[in-house]
Amino acid sequence: MTDLGDRPVSDARAPESLSERAAEARTHPVLTIDDFSVEYKGDRVVKAVRNVSLTLGRGEILGLAGESGCGKSTLAYGINRLLKPPAVITGGSAHFHSREGYVIDLNELGGEELRAFRWDKIAMVFQGAMNSLNPVITIQRQMEDIFSTHRPDMSRKDRRMRCGDLLERVGVDRARLRSFPHELSGGMRQRVMIAMAMALDPQVMIMDEPTTALDVVVQREILREITRLRAALGFAVIFITHDLPLLLEISDRIAVMREGEIVELGDAVELYTNPRHEYTRKLLASFPSLTGERGDFIRSGSHAQNGELV
Numbered sequence: 543m544t545d546l547g548d549r550p551v552s553d554a555r556a557p558e559s560l561s562e563r564a565a566e567a568r569t570h571p572v573l574t575i576d577d578f579s580v581e582y583k584g585d586r587v588v589k590a591v592r593n594v595s596l597t598l599g600r601g602e603i604l605g606l607a608g609e610s611g612c613g614k615s616t617l618a619y620g621i622n623r624l625l626k627p628p629a630v631i632t633g634g635s636a637h638f639h640s641r642e643g644y645v646i647d648l649n650e651l652g653g654e655e656l657r658a659f660r661w662d663k664i665a666m667v668f669q670g671a672m673n674s675l676n677p678v679i680t681i682q683r684q685m686e687d688i689f690s691t692h693r694p695d696m697s698r699k700d701r702r703m704r705c706g707d708l709l710e711r712v713g714v715d716r717a718r719l720r721s722f723p724h725e726l727s728g729g730m731r732q733r734v735m736i737a738m739a740m741a742l743d744p745q746v747m748i749m750d751e752p753t754t755a756l757d758v759v760v761q762r763e764i765l766r767e768i769t770r771l772r773a774a775l776g777f778a779v780i781f782i783t784h785d786l787p788l789l790l791e792i793s794d795r796i797a798v799m800r801e802g803e804i805v806e807l808g809d810a811v812e813l814y815t816n817p818r819h820e821y822t823r824k825l826l827a828s829f830p831s832l833t834g835e836r837g838d839f840i841r842s843g844s845h846a847q848n849g850e851l852v
């Protein structure tokens with residue numbers, strides 16, 4: 543594995559339009575998952591993920607939808623090799639395709655390599671992330687730790703500068719570096735977590751219900767931030783939530799999961815206007831705001847083109 547350092551991201555320009563992004567997923571994948579299966583082998587065996595195959599394109603936002611318990615988190619944690627017993631990956635593979643052209647088989651990575659790989663290439667933000675900040679350590683020290691561990695050659699001055707820059711990138715004043723987590727609102731703490739996930743310039747972000755615990759206004763602000771950052775930095779996102787209306791707004795493509803399987807995968811607008819699978823239709827119908835006479839679904843025209851929230 544090579545170290546990307548602070549490599550410029552100009553080569554990772556996010557494609558402009560939805561169709562361009564869908565094509566990009568096929569021609570320039572950043573992650574390919576083939577026939578991936580996970581079981582929880584407890585007293586009762588649960589087949590949580592069944593033969594899932596999907597491709598994440600460079601710079602695309604792929605939404606993963608489905609009701610509670612369908613296996614979304616298990617798939618995300620499985621890809622990143624974060625599952626703990628009794629979970630067992632029973633089949634399939636996941637490959638990371640780097641910007642530089644090399645391919646990493648995630649099943650082949652050992653402990654140390656895996657730790658290095660995680661923050662560096664695939665970063666993860668999950669629902670309770672903001673509560674995983676250490677309460678007795680300043681934001682600055684927690685952010686700097688990432689660089690001390692993964693970029694040991696970086697000077698102290700550069701580390702500090704970079705931490706401040708990262709905070710500003712997610713809309714938090716750099717003066718907050720001196721704060722302790724309890725001095726920040728939930729929304730700010732979640733922004734800090736997103737800044738930390740971006741620290742090493744990962745090519746993939748896996749976001750598992752990252753805004754669910756936040757109120758709607760803060761949630762929308764953060765989503766706007768994520769789509770803006772994706773456009774600027776070119777990372778790809780797997781965005782997991784049971785909130786289908788939200789996914790329809792931010793995703794390029796959406797995969798619908800049911801009982802461990804992906805039953806439909808397609809362009810977000812296409813999936814909304816012309817759902818193919820019966821279950822997708824049911825899922826859409828379960829959100830009255832999407833199916834009412836006027837509906838809340840506002841994604842259209844130029845808005846859909848640039849992937850920004852209105």
Ligand SMILES: Nc1ncnc2c1ncn2[C@@H]1O[C@H](COP(=O)(O)OP(=O)(O)OP(=O)(O)O)[C@@H](O)[C@H]1O
Pocket residue numbers: 582584588590608609610611612613614615616617627628784
């Ligand atoms: N530690 C565990 N032991 C046994 N079964 C588990 C365990 N964790 C999850 N499961 C089961 O695996 C299945 C998939 O769970 P998972 O959490 O991946 O679904 P999800 O779609 O992410 O749900 P949610 O939206 O509620 O987080 C469920 O049937 C769940 O009960």
